[in-house]
Amino acid sequence: MGSESSPKIVIVDESPIRAAILEEGLREAGFTGVVHISEMQNLLARIYALDPDVILIDLENPSRDVLEQMFQVSRAVRRPIAMFVDQSDAASIQASVDAGVSAYIVDGLKKERIKPILDLCISRFNAFAKLQDELDRAKSALEDRKVIDRAKGILMKLKGLTEDEAYVLLRSTAMREKKKIGEIAQSILTASELLK
Amino acid sequence: MTGPLRIGFIPLVDAAALIVAVDKGFAAAEGLDVTLVREVSWSNVRDKLNIGLFDAAHLLAPVAIASSLGLGHVKVPIVASFNLGLNGNAITVSPALHAAIMAEIDGDPFDPMVTALALSRVVAARRNSGTEPLTFGMTFPFSTHNYQLRFWMAAGGVDPDEDVHMVVLPPPYMVDSLASGQVDAFCVGAPWNSVAVDLGVGHILHFVSDILVRAAEKVLAVRQNWSEKNPQVLAALIRAASRAAEFIEQPENRAEAARMLARPERIGVDADVILRTLDGRLKISPDGTMRESSRYLLVGREGAARPEPAQAAWLYAQMVRWGQAAISPEALRIAEGAFRPDLYDSALGLPGGDADPPAFGSVGAFAGPVFDPADITGYLASFEVFRRAP
Numbered sequence: 001m002g003s004e005s006s007p008k009i010v011i012v013d014e015s016p017i018r019a020a021i022l023e024e025g026l027r028e029a030g031f032t033g034v035v036h037i038s039e040m041q042n043l044l045a046r047i048y049a050l051d052p053d054v055i056l057i058d059l060e061n062p063s064r065d066v067l068e069q070m071f072q073v074s075r076a077v078r079r080p081i082a083m084f085v086d087q088s089d090a091a092s093i094q095a096s097v098d099a100g101v102s103a104y105i106v107d108g109l110k111k112e113r114i115k116p117i118l119d120l121c122i123s124r125f126n127a128f129a130k131l132q133d134e135l136d137r138a139k140s141a142l143e144d145r146k147v148i149d150r151a152k153g154i155l156m157k158l159k160g161l162t163e164d165e166a167y168v169l170l171r172s173t174a175m176r177e178k179k180k181i182g183e184i185a186q187s188i189l190t191a192s193e194l195l196k
Numbered sequence: 197m198t199g200p201l202r203i204g205f206i207p208l209v210d211a212a213a214l215i216v217a218v219d220k221g222f223a224a225a226e227g228l229d230v231t232l233v234r235e236v237s238w239s240n241v242r243d244k245l246n247i248g249l250f251d252a253a254h255l256l257a258p259v260a261i262a263s264s265l266g267l268g269h270v271k272v273p274i275v276a277s278f279n280l281g282l283n284g285n286a287i288t289v290s291p292a293l294h295a296a297i298m299a300e301i302d303g304d305p306f307d308p309m310v311t312a313l314a315l316s317r318v319v320a321a322r323r324n325s326g327t328e329p330l331t332f333g334m335t336f337p338f339s340t341h342n343y344q345l346r347f348w349m350a351a352g353g354v355d356p357d358e359d360v361h362m363v364v365l366p367p368p369y370m371v372d373s374l375a376s377g378q379v380d381a382f383c384v385g386a387p388w389n390s391v392a393v394d395l396g397v398g399h400i401l402h403f404v405s406d407i408l409v410r411a412a413e414k415v416l417a418v419r420q421n422w423s424e425k426n427p428q429v430l431a432a433l434i435r436a437a438s439r440a441a442e443f444i445e446q447p448e449n450r451a452e453a454a455r456m457l458a459r460p461e462r463i464g465v466d467a468d469v470i471l472r473t474l475d476g477r478l479k480i481s482p483d484g485t486m487r488e489s490s491r492y493l494l495v496g497r498e499g500a501a502r503p504e505p506a507q508a509a510w511l512y513a514q515m516v517r518w519g520q521a522a523i524s525p526e527a528l529r530i531a532e533g534a535f536r537p538d539l540y541d542s543a544l545g546l547p548g549g550d551a552d553p554p555a556f557g558s559v560g561a562f563a564g565p566v567f568d569p570a571d572i573t574g575y576l577a578s579f580e581v582f583r584r585a586p
Binding site: 040041042044059060061062063064065066067068069071072090093094097102 | 236238243244249268269335336337363365367368
C-alpha cells in the first residue's frame with residue numbers, strides 16, 4: 001500500500017484498551033492500515049518488518065528511546081523516519097505531549113495528511129484519560145462508601161446512635177475539620193483498630 | 197520564593213545531587229519550590245524540556261549537545277551549567293560472553309585494551325564459524341554509554357557498526373534482555389549492572405572509569421533562553437545542587453543519601469545497592485568477587501560538578517567519529533558552548549577561568565592520543581575505526 005492511499009499506521013502501546021480506542025477511531029476516519037504492537041521485545045525489528053508510514057507511541061512507554069535509534073542506523077532502514085516535530089507547530093506538539101502520545105512519520109509524508117491522524121490521536125488519548133479518571137473516581141467513591149458504612153457501624157455500636165445520627169455526626173465532624181467524610185471515617189476505622 | 201519549578205529526572209543513581217538538593221531541603225533553602233517529575237525515557241525528558249513543560253532536567257550530557265546542534269531532532273539550544281556526575285557506568289557481559297573473553301584474554305582483565313583485543317578474537321571466531329554477531333545494548337543514540345562501548349571495542353579493532361549489533365534498550369529492560377539472550381552485553385548506569393550480577397545473569401567486565409578517567413555523564417540542563425530570562429533562579433539551582441553534591445560526598449552522609457534516593461518515588465531500588473554505587477564498591481561476579489574503585493562515580497568531588505567545555509568537545513568528536521554529526525568549527529563552538537563553567541563559577545562565587553588543575557578538563561582515555569579540542573580532525577585521524585558523516 002503506497003503512502004498516497006491510506007498510510008500504514010503502527011500503534012505501539014502496552015495498554016490494549018487505549019490502543020483499541022485509538023485503532024477504532026482511526027478506522028472510522030478511513031485509515032484502514034492500522035497495526036497494534038503491544039509486545040516490546042525486538043520492537044525495532046518488528047517495525048522495520050511492518051515498514052509503516054506513521055508510528056504512534058504512548059509517552060509512558062520506555063521503549064520510546066528505542067525508536068530514536070531509527071534516525072541513526074539508516075543503513076538498516078529502507079526509508080528515513082523523522083519525528084513529527086515541525087518547529088512552526090508548537091501548539092500541536094504541546095497538545096500531543098499533554099495527551100501523552102508521540103508520533104513518528106516517514107520523511108516526505110505531507111503534513112496535511114498527518115494532521116488529522118495526530119488530532120484524532122490526541123482526542124482519543126484524552127478521551128481515554130478521562131475514562132480512566134472517571135473509573136478511578138468511581139472506584140474511590142465505592143471505597144469511600146464501604147469505609148463510611150463501617151465507620152457508621154462502629155459509631156452506632158459505641159455511642160448507641162441510629163444510622164442517620166451516625167452519618168450526621170460524621171458529616172458535621174468533616175465540615176468542622178474541613179475534611180472529607182471518607183477521611184473522617186477512615187480515621188475512625190484506624191482508631192478502632194488501634195484501640196482493639 | 198520564586199515560582200514553582202518542574203524538573204524531570206530518570207531514576208538512576210547519577211540523579212543523586214538533584215534529588216538530594218530537593219529532598220534534603222537545599223533547594224528550599226535557596227528559595228526554590230521544586231517538583232521532581234520521574235520520567236521513563238530520555239526522549240520524554242528531552243521533549244518536555246524543549247517545549248517548556250520542564251524548567252530543568254537531569255539529562256544525558258550528549259543529548260544537551262545534540263539538542264543544541266539539532267541532531268536527530270528539533271534544534272533547541274540547551275545549557276549545562278552543573279555536571280551531575282562523572283563516570284558511573286559499567287559494561288556488563290553475559291556469563292557465556294564472559295567465559296569466551298576470558299578464554300582469549302592475554303594480560304590484566306581490568307585493562308580495557310586487553311579485553312578489547314580478546315573481544316576482537318571472539319568476534320573473529322564467531323564470524324569464521326558463521327555464528328550470529330554479538331549484540332550490545334546501550335541506552336540512547338546520543339549517550340555516553342554508546343560512545344564508551346564504541347571507544348572500547350574499536351580500540352581492539354572491532355567495528356561497532358560492522359562487526360556487532362548495537363541496540364538501544366531502556367535501562368529497566370537491560371537485565372531481562374541479558375538474561376533472555378536478546379543482548380550479549382550492555383553498558384548502563386547504576387543500579388542495573390549490580391542487579392544483573394546479583395541475579396547471576398551478568399559479570400561486570402569494566403567500570404567506564406577503566407576506559408575514560410573523567411567522563412561527563414549527566415548534566416543539569418535548562419533551555420538557553422530560560423537561563424537568560426532566569427539567571428537568579430538558575431544560580432540558586434546550581435548552589436542547591438552543589439550543596440547536595442558536597443553532602444553526598446561526605447562518607448558519613450552516604451547512608452542517609454542512599455535511603456533518600458531509594459524511595460519508591462525517586463530511584464526505587466534497595467538503599468544498599470545505591471550505597472555500594474556511591475562508595476564505588478561493587479560485586480562484579482555472581483560468585484561474589486568484589487571490586488573497589490575511587491573513580492566509579494564522582495558526584496562533585498575532584499571538580500566533577502564543573503561543566504568543562506573540553507568534555508563537550510570530546511563528546512562532539514565521538515558524534516563525528518561515528519557519523520552522527522558533520523565536522524565544522526561552528527558545530528564545535530556550539531557543542532563547547534553548551535557546557536557553561538562561567539555560570540557555574542559565578543553562581544558559586546568562584547574566580548573562573550580554565551580547569552584547575554588542567555587534568556580536570558581532560559577525559560583521560562585509555563587509547564589514542566591526548567585529546568585536543570583544537571584539532572579534532574587530527575585526533576580522529578589517529579583511530580583506525582571510524583564512520584564518515586552521511
